[in-house]
Amino acid sequence: MTVSELDRGAAHPLPRRIAVLSFHTSPLAQPGTGDAGGLNVYVLQTARRLARRGVEVEIFTRATHSSQPPVEEAGDGVLVRNIVAGPFEGLRKEDLPTQLCPFVAGVMRAEAGHAPGHYDLIHSHYWLSGQAGLVASEHWGVPLVHTAHTLAEVKNAVLAAGDTPEPESRRIGEQQIVDAAHRLVVNTVGERDELVRFYDADPADIDVVSPGADLDQYTPGTQRGTERARRALGLAQKSEVIAFVGRIQPLKAPDVIVRALAEIVRTQPHRDVRLLVVGGPSGSGLERPRSLMELADELGVADRVSFLAPRPPSELVDVYRAADIVAVPSYSESFGLVALEAQACGTPVVAAAVGGLPTAVADGRTGLTVDGHDPRRWADVLAGLLDDDELRLSMSRAAPVHASGFSWDSTADGLLESYAGTTAAYRARRAEAAAS
Known part of the structure; x- marks a missing residue:
């Protein structure tokens, strides 16, 4: 089903083009290596499903190899923009916050090459991307949807023996995102409750959209x-x-x-x-x-x-x-x-x-x-x-x-519904502010 087809049955307009921020790890990286894992799978699979519905998706991530081109295709309608921010290799995850400014600058430069209003919405993944998303949302005048994937307060509450706790700077950064993002998307009701409990999030600002599996790839064997x-x-x-x-x-x-x-x-x-x-x-x-x-x-x-x-x-x-x-x-x-x-x-x-x-x-x-x-x-x-x-x-x-009840197609449908509601509410607030 395309965006135009969904639009006809939707209460609110759906986005034509979205910017997805995945600062700390590329969706093209092999899951199970370095910091690549379920987040990578989520970003890539949902982007491809959204593109099939007619939404253009541009994913911004940090370049980690000098051989990476500035832009790569990750499927029809999906572009990955590799932003140079800090050294290509040898940068620990703990040091990544120091490279947020050059990453944000790279994202801004990419957007500046388009006509105003190029993106309808931003979806950031993980707290570092959320920080970048707050800046981009303000400058572009578009809503920010954020998915945390993991939370510092939750991880520290169940810390494994010998593991290193998440720093206070991350918790503060997450709180800023929860307070300022226009919509939070979580995987489960339990995760929604954790945002409310640990970060005082408003349940009305949270949408629950379950992730999926590639049901074409993962099938029972003989x-x-x-x-x-x-x-x-x-x-x-x-x-x-x-x-x-x-x-x-x-x-x-x-x-x-x-x-x-x-x-x-x-x-x-x-x-x-x-x-x-x-x-x-x-x-x-x-x-x-x-x-x-x-x-x-x-x-x-x-x-x-x-x-x-x-x-x-x-x-x-x-x-x-x-x-x-x-x-x-x-x-x-x-x-x-x-x-x-x-x-x-x-x-x-x-x-x-x-x-x-x-x-x-x-x-x-x-x-x-x-x-x-x-x-x-x-x-x-x-x-x-x-x-x-x-x-x-x-x-x-x-x-x-x-x-079978958890497919990436269902996830994409849930995201589109969240995006449409978020965009409509954002535009209504801006119109109200302009009229006052």
């Missing part, structure tokens, strides 16, 4: 396809396989699964259970990039753990299909796209009962949610589900049905 996937990954057909997919950092808690594996092996040493870890070091995990490997060795399960580099969806689908269970033990997760993708492939998920994961996973039907991060508790739940073939098969059948 028995033969699963066998092929296991061969490609070097896994025995009869092995019990648990998979962890994500960035290797304390927040994502991959150590919990390694410790749970060690607990299973300690009590059942002859059990043929293996763990796949797919991802790269990120965040505070960069300080000890081999720490998870060292932990597996220390616990005596190194021979049962396979570490794989991050991979594109066309290859990641084989990881999901090869696994008996996908584990998502995060301490904080605004939604959990890995959980959704795994279920779309027909793989049950065992996830921490935090953030959006209880929404992403239908507890008892498509997977199980676990309170806390005690490795022994996780070992009991994982081993119990591996033992229960009937339950696991039932979950495998129900998982794709549950996942």
